[in-house]
Amino acid sequence: MKIGELSQRTGMATSAIRFYESSGLLPAAERGSNGYRQYGDAALQRLQMIQLGQRLGFGLDQLRELFAACHDGLPHDLILKGLNDRLAQIDKLAADLERQRAETLALRDQLTEEWAAGRCVALEEAGKEKAA
Structure with a gap:
């Protein structure tokens, strides 16, 4: 899915999605032949986890540590x-x-x-x- 669809499905601004990607919270998206970012369901799930974590009061650094430890699942x-x-x-x-x-x-x-x-x-x- 393109960043616009990901934005609609999560309710996040595209700039927030790009920020999470550039800061390492969201793995880099693949690029289509047209240069557009292409995201899979894993990106949607990761962004939903970020939203949940922030809603519960966790900081981005804490979430980054958690994601860094997610090699073979949570x-x-x-x-x-x-x-x-x-x-x-x-x-x-x-x-x-x-x-x-x-x-x-x-x-x-x-x-x-x-x-x-x-x-x-x-x-x-x-x-x-x-x-x-």
Whole structure:
């Protein structure tokens, strides 16, 4: 298939496909007698893997490492390790966001209360718990 059809089937811009090819994420396409790139189903599958990886938050360097290890099929242990590592990153991000959310809610409530009472809150006092 030509690059335009590959673009339609993946939803990727042709420039993105060319970028992935030039950066080694997608093997170089064969050229037809007319000079046009010709892609097979393997290219479609590779681009779908790139899309999935990016949707899950994997970087292009991580995907490049995975593809470099794909000599005789997908290395299941490497894929599972990558997924477990990504889950750990997501859990850390979620915990950080939950902490930030709790702190932001507390500050909003504190400021609302202080301002409703007609008081200004000094910056150094903002976000601190009130003494009981």
